[in-house]
Amino acid sequence: MLSEEKSSHHGSVHYNNLIFLARQYYLVNNISNVTLILEEIESKPIPKNEHFLIIKAEFLFDKKDYINAAHYCHETLNLNPYFLGAHLLLCNIYL
Numbered sequence: 001m002l003s004e005e006k007s008s009h010h011g012s013v014h015y016n017n018l019i020f021l022a023r024q025y026y027l028v029n030n031i032s033n034v035t036l037i038l039e040e041i042e043s044k045p046i047p048k049n050e051h052f053l054i055i056k057a058e059f060l061f062d063k064k065d066y067i068n069a070a071h072y073c074h075e076t077l078n079l080n081p082y083f084l085g086a087h088l089l090l091c092n093i094y095l
Contacts, residue, residue, distance in 0.1 A: 015041065015044070015046060018037050018040060018041055019041075019049075019051045019052055019055070021033075021037055022034050022037040022038060022041075022052075022055050023051075023055060025037065026055060026058070026059070031059075031062075034055075034059060035059075038052075038055070038056055038059060048075075049079065050076045050079045050080045050083050050086075053072050053073075053075045053076040053079070053086075054072070054073070054076045054083065054085050054086055054089070056072045057069045057070075057071075057072035057073045057076065057086065057089055058085075058089060060072060061089060061092070061093065066093050069089065069093055070090060070093050070094075073086040073087075073089050073090045073093070074086075074090075
């Protein structure tokens with residue numbers, strides 16, 4: 001049981017580190033690394049949090065994939081209806 005808890009904790013730390021790295025790469029416009037990190041996160045059978053979902057939405061928005069960007073914004077808002085970034089991105093998509 002203890003080893004499962006450690007493994008679970010390690011997995012969440014790794015996931016949070018990937019989210020942090022994706023944000024950092026996104027801020028410096030290193031899209032190739034953002035793509036790799038998003039693909040790695042998507043390949044894992046774990047629930048995605050609102051931070052991953054909004055990064056994915058922004059990534060798709062920048063690629064002019066507005067339909068899927070809106071989908072990820074809605075997913076973000078399903079998890080956290082007060083997530084301002086998702087509301088603002090939806091405004092940009094719908095305007």
